[in-house]
Amino acid sequence: GAVVSQHPSRVICKSGTSVKIECRSLDFQATTMFWYRQFPKQSLMLMATSNEGSKATYEQGVEKDKFLINHASLTLSTLTVTSAHPEDSSFYICSARGDGGAGRDTQYFGPGTRLTVL
Amino acid sequence: SQQGEEDPQALSIQEGENATMNCSYKTSINNLQWYRQNSGRGLVHLILIRSNEREKHSGRLRVTLDTSKKSSSLLITASRAADTASYFCATGRSGTYKYIFGTGTRLKVLA
Secondary structure, three states, rough: OOOOOEEOOOOEOOOOOOOEEEEEEEOOOEEEEEEEEEEEOOOEEEEEEEEEOOEEEEEOOOOOOOOOEEEEEEEEEEEEEOOOOOOOOOEEEEEEEEOOOHHHHHHEOOEEEEEOOO | OOOOEEEEOOOEOOOOOOOOEEEEOOEEEEEEEEEOOOOOEEEEEEEEEEEEOOEEOOOOOEEEEEEEEEEEEEHHHHHHHHHEEEEEEEEEEOOOOEEEEOOOOOEEEEO
């Protein structure tokens, strides 16, 4: 099946620094990727939709200047958490929409990135 | 809230028993999917059911969808300790490719 990777899997950073998380579709092209965050024992909250070659669409309440999304190619989307603070500590998960046919309705999830801001 | 609701929030059963989880949602949908998440890990896709389908099976999984009640259920038969995980439903809204996740059910299967 389709594989989505994320890097890094875990990152610890100091308050005020910026952190970049990569999401790659390894064996298919993904024109659309999604970024979610998940707090402990809670569900996934959609943050933004990342579209290749165009600006990301952010969900209500998500600061676009804080969470910068770049979808520079059909296989790579990046999420940069700028000026991170402890309240940004969370599990960030990306997903990629399958290409063509029946696969387009399925989202393939990356393994997630655990961000801890000290 | 945009999120769907799942119940129960937590479920603890003995190995071999069946586990049933329910999901309710608010908007009209194209399809509904169920995912499993082991603690601290990414999500694994289990099954997709389209809005014009009422029931679907995959191995020990049985999913039903009632669009008139805006609800779905996931049944895991003959559960195993390895089924211990959180289970989420995700609804694909009509007209978009975005998915909204339910609150999740934490299943614990005791050996």
